[in-house]
Amino acid sequence: MTRVLVCPVCGSNEIELDSGGYTGKYMCKECGYVGSFIIEMSESEYRELKEAGELERFINEKKKELPKEKKPEKYPYENP
Ligand SMILES: [Zn+2]
Numbered sequence: 461m462t463r464v465l466v467c468p469v470c471g472s473n474e475i476e477l478d479s480g481g482y483t484g485k486y487m488c489k490e491c492g493y494v495g496s497f498i499i500e501m502s503e504s505e506y507r508e509l510k511e512a513g514e515l516e517r518f519i520n521e522k523k524k525e526l527p528k529e530k531k532p533e534k535y536p537y538e539n540p
Contacts, residue, residue, distance in 0.1 A: 462503040468523060469493040471515045473506060497526065 465475035465486060472490035475498060479485075486498045499522050501509075509515040 463500055464503050464506045466499040466501060466506060466515075466519070467491060467493050468495075468497055468499055468519050471510075471519060 464473045466473050467475060467486075467488035467490060470488060470491040470493070472488055474489035476487050476489060477485075478487040478494050485494055485496045487494045499519060506515075509518050
């Protein structure tokens with residue numbers, strides 16, 4: 461089964477690895493989103509969600525499952 465990568469911002473599946481994959485991030489060719497968070501699903505699932513108009517809702521659900529953004533290694537108040 462073909463897997464597709466879906467942009468969490470615009471729902472496009474026109475996703476490429478950013479900078480040829482060096483950064484480990486993805487880039488959306490539609491809206492220019494760059495980030496390590498991307499939604500992966502099967503092609504048929506993607507098509508069904510899109511046809512049902514449920515893609516946006518699905519993406520929002522996925523976003524809720526996200527762990528909180530990694531904290532910066534140093535807090536600002538720890539700086540000299
Ligand atoms: Zn996008």
